Amino acid sequence: MSTLTTPLAEAASSNAALRALLHGLPGVDRVGADQRAAMLGTRSIKTTAKARAIDLAISMVDLTTLEGADTRGKVRAMCAKAVRPDPGDPSVPKVAAVCVYPDLVEQAVQALGRSGVRVASVATAFPSGRSSLGVKVEDTAFAVAAGAHEIDMVIDRGAFLSGDYRKVYEEIAAVKAACARDGEGEDAHLKVILETGELATYDNVRRASWLAMLAGADFIKTSTGKVSPAATLPVTLVMLEAVRDFRAGTGRMVGVKPAGGIRTTKDAIKYLVLVNETAGPDWLDPAWFRLGASSLVNDLLMQRQKMATGRYAGPDYFTLD
Amino acid sequence: MFEYAPAPESRDVVDIQPSYGLFVNGEWVDSLGGERHKTINPASEEVLAEFSYAVEADVDRAVTAARKAYDSVWSRLPGRERAKYLFRIARIIQERARELAVLESLDNGKPIRESRDVDLPLVAAHFFYYAGWADKLRYAGFGRGDGLGAEPRPLGVAAQIIPWNFPLLMLAWKIAPALACGNTVVLKPAETTPLTALAFAEICRQADLPPGVVNIVTGAGETGRALVEHPDVNKVAFTGSTEVGRMIARTVAGTRKKVTLELGGKAANIVFDDAALDQAVEGIVNGIFFNQGHVCCAGSRLLVQESVETELLDALKRRLSTLRLGDPLDKNTDIGAINSAAQLDKIRSLSDAGEQEGAERWSAPCPIPDKGFWFPPTLFTGVAQSHRIAREEIFGPVLSVLTFRTPAEAVEKANNSPYGLSAGVWTEKGSRILWMADKLRAGVVWANTFNRFDPTSPFGGYKESGYGREGGRHGLEAYLDV
Numbered sequence: 001m002s003t004l005t006t007p008l009a010e011a012a013s014s015n016a017a018l019r020a021l022l023h024g025l026p027g028v029d030r031v032g033a034d035q036r037a038a039m040l041g042t043r044s045i046k047t048t049a050k051a052r053a054i055d056l057a058i059s060m061v062d063l064t065t066l067e068g069a070d071t072r073g074k075v076r077a078m079c080a081k082a083v084r085p086d087p088g089d090p091s092v093p094k095v096a097a098v099c100v101y102p103d104l105v106e107q108a109v110q111a112l113g114r115s116g117v118r119v120a121s122v123a124t125a126f127p128s129g130r131s132s133l134g135v136k137v138e139d140t141a142f143a144v145a146a147g148a149h150e151i152d153m154v155i156d157r158g159a160f161l162s163g164d165y166r167k168v169y170e171e172i173a174a175v176k177a178a179c180a181r182d183g184e185g186e187d188a189h190l191k192v193i194l195e196t197g198e199l200a201t202y203d204n205v206r207r208a209s210w211l212a213m214l215a216g217a218d219f220i221k222t223s224t225g226k227v228s229p230a231a232t233l234p235v236t237l238v239m240l241e242a243v244r245d246f247r248a249g250t251g252r253m254v255g256v257k258p259a260g261g262i263r264t265t266k267d268a269i270k271y272l273v274l275v276n277e278t279a280g281p282d283w284l285d286p287a288w289f290r291l292g293a294s295s296l297v298n299d300l301l302m303q304r305q306k307m308a309t310g311r312y313a314g315p316d317y318f319t320l321d
Numbered sequence: 322m323f324e325y326a327p328a329p330e331s332r333d334v335v336d337i338q339p340s341y342g343l344f345v346n347g348e349w350v351d352s353l354g355g356e357r358h359k360t361i362n363p364a365s366e367e368v369l370a371e372f373s374y375a376v377e378a379d380v381d382r383a384v385t386a387a388r389k390a391y392d393s394v395w396s397r398l399p400g401r402e403r404a405k406y407l408f409r410i411a412r413i414i415q416e417r418a419r420e421l422a423v424l425e426s427l428d429n430g431k432p433i434r435e436s437r438d439v440d441l442p443l444v445a446a447h448f449f450y451y452a453g454w455a456d457k458l459r460y461a462g463f464g465r466g467d468g469l470g471a472e473p474r475p476l477g478v479a480a481q482i483i484p485w486n487f488p489l490l491m492l493a494w495k496i497a498p499a500l501a502c503g504n505t506v507v508l509k510p511a512e513t514t515p516l517t518a519l520a521f522a523e524i525c526r527q528a529d530l531p532p533g534v535v536n537i538v539t540g541a542g543e544t545g546r547a548l549v550e551h552p553d554v555n556k557v558a559f560t561g562s563t564e565v566g567r568m569i570a571r572t573v574a575g576t577r578k579k580v581t582l583e584l585g586g587k588a589a590n591i592v593f594d595d596a597a598l599d600q601a602v603e604g605i606v607n608g609i610f611f612n613q614g615h616v617c618c619a620g621s622r623l624l625v626q627e628s629v630e631t632e633l634l635d636a637l638k639r640r641l642s643t644l645r646l647g648d649p650l651d652k653n654t655d656i657g658a659i660n661s662a663a664q665l666d667k668i669r670s671l672s673d674a675g676e677q678e679g680a681e682r683w684s685a686p687c688p689i690p691d692k693g694f695w696f697p698p699t700l701f702t703g704v705a706q707s708h709r710i711a712r713e714e715i716f717g718p719v720l721s722v723l724t725f726r727t728p729a730e731a732v733e734k735a736n737n738s739p740y741g742l743s744a745g746v747w748t749e750k751g752s753r754i755l756w757m758a759d760k761l762r763a764g765v766v767w768a769n770t771f772n773r774f775d776p777t778s779p780f781g782g783y784k785e786s787g788y789g790r791e792g793g794r795h796g797l798e799a800y801l802d803v
Contacts, residue, residue: 027749029769032600042434044328044652053323241599276323277643284323 230260259292347532390533581789
């Protein structure tokens with residue numbers, strides 16, 4: 001992209017510079033993007049390919065609970081499932097991470113121990129993001145201190161929609177700084193939630209993706225799951241194009257996480273096809289692509305068992321947590 | 322890491338007879354002396370069935386049957402009764418869509434994804450659309466000039482000759498408006514793809530269409546010539562090459578036969594630097610690699626603004642590398658087989674000419690099956706207006722890339738062709754779309770899309786791309802005595 005020749009720091013130096021860069025990105029034609037996503041949705045993934053896709057999808061899940069009614073017991077139960085999704089079948093891979101509110105991070109870290117499943121925490125006045133920068137940074141620091149490996153922050157959609165890109169940029173950069181762990185351990189990875197359901201246009205999704213990546217996002221994520229529509233295939237397509245182009249322009253690879261509304265194996269496989277044929281196979285790895293979901297795991301397990309045994313077990317054979 | 326396992330559509334849904342006769346007067350009849358030929362699956366070179374090349378006597382029998390059906394039944398039926406038959410045919414096509422899609426892919430080589438998601442839905446839509454017109458013809462604006470909305474008269478017997486690129490869809494484009502207007506037809510499918518037309522004959526029987534209203538005679542050029550030259554034909558409708566179109570125009574000159582021709586094309590797909598590039602890439606792919614480029618309105622010339630040339634070509638090559646070429650019946654196949662050995666030769670020889678004239682060839686790195694007729698998605702850069710690959714219709718998956726600097730230059734280059742069937746414009750600027758559409762001498766101008774078809778929209782060419790319009794209200798005119 002021609003815009004990439006601008007040094008990144010200079011691009012973010014003022015609101016005008018950011019605006020010039022973001023509005024200089026090629027537009028997204030909604031009809032064409034919808035068509036492309038729908039066409040990829042017709043790919044037929046069967047037999048061995050399906051079996052591999054199911055295991056890959058399980059290993060990419062951020063198993064999520066984000067309710068006011070969440071308790072330590074609920075989080076403990078979810079963590080057990082994250083490590084061993086199917087108690088009867090040790091060959092099922094563990095999920096990528098669990099995703100909880102900041103005050104339950106400590107509980108999750110304890111429950112997961114050395115299992116290798118990461119702990120992600122939403123932060124920054126999730127889900128609306130309507131608070132002061134100080135509170136957002138504090139929220140982040142609290143989760144990081146409790147041991148979160150990943151922070152899922154929300155952007156200030158109000159600022160974005162009113163054209164105050166610099167404010168959005170600065171908030172992301174500040175939260176990114178709060179993800180640093182002084183001294184020991186790796187910094188928390190920052191996932192930036194664009195809340196695409198509130199951004200209204202695909203042009204905005206592309207601009208918000210670039211803004212987040214410029215500000216230091218390690219991942220861009222579609223949704224909080226609290227706003228409808230949450231993740232959709234075309235929105236994810238636009239974001240995958242953005243990370244692909246960003247790597248081509250800067251050399252830095254950024255991950256993508258659709259979240260919310262992904263409930264069936266069929267849905268999950270459509271997302272994997274989208275990744276495969278848009279950003280490319282480099283992104284088909286839990287380090288670079290995640291699925292934010294909760295009920296999806298049981299459907300993946302059910303389909304996995306069906307492929308192995310030829311029969312569907314009833315829902316009672318899969319754990320509810 | 323993520324290889325798609327084969328996902329073939331089942332062949333069990335189709336029931337191909339080892340041998341076919343001609344469909345005349347509602348019956349299957351043997352040819353009165355025509356040679357027997359074989360139709361093959363171009364993806365495997367396996368023989369699918371035998372059929373006849375109808376001779377003059379066969380054609381005469383078919384035209385006689387059509388005339389009789391016209392005089393005694395079809396022209397006397399009120400429009401609402403003709404509509405019932407057309408609606409019935411449309412519904413049967415929908416019910417048998419899977420079977421017809423598989424049959425089309427077997428005989429033609431096109432991917433099942435296209436025959437299933439594009440061809441068959443459009444075929445049914447065409448019959449539904451013209452079924453709706455059958456009892457409303459007096460409101461179509463083609464009355465007998467008295468302005469009072471008198472019922473316009475049909476022409477009589479229509480001789481219809483269709484190509485091999487969209488066999489069943491072209492049949493629908495021809496038969497649906499003809500029947501809706503009250504004509505009867507004798508249709509000749511292409512010699513490499515007769516099977517879906519023969520299956521359609523069965524559908525006519527299933528729909529209880531009166532005998533003789535639709536007659537199907539198979540064969541090649543000689544059969545077509547006999548049909549066009551038959552003195553009792555009132556209307557000739559042809560879709561195919563400009564060369565054959567010229568012969569037909571000469572043949573019918575001086576007769577009372579009305580004629581519509583839908584011929585070749587060399588469409589420009591014009592991408593401006595402010596276009597939505599990812600979607601433009603998809604549109605270019607859809608424009609020239611859809612149906613292996615066997616599309617008369619294919620966007621075979623890419624005109625790209627110089628300021629985005631590198632960026633666009635990089636993106637295009639990356640995208641072409643993901644195209645999946647292979648078994649047309651695999652649901653994940655994007656590029657199927659070239660329809661015939663002869664067509665493959667033509668594509669090869671024109672591509673070689675492109676290289677000899679100095680253009681640079683790039684082909685997608687996809688594996689090519691051992692058997693069958695295949696050509697990888699290919700693009701040529703450094704193409705000049707004077708190169709043969711910029712002027713002649715290749716009718717294959719070959720894209721010629723040219724550049725331009727200003728909108729006026731884009732228009733000039735786009736129009737600098739003996740053809741004028743279609744064009745595409747990619748820009749986010751609405752005013753430029755309208756300005757371009759006004760200047761481009763092409764029957765269809767697509768804006769920010771390509772190869773989109775709808776029965777309500779007229780289709781046809783300027784210049785050597787033919788005359789007459791098919792589809793929409795305009796498509797009725799070709800089958801009415803106005």
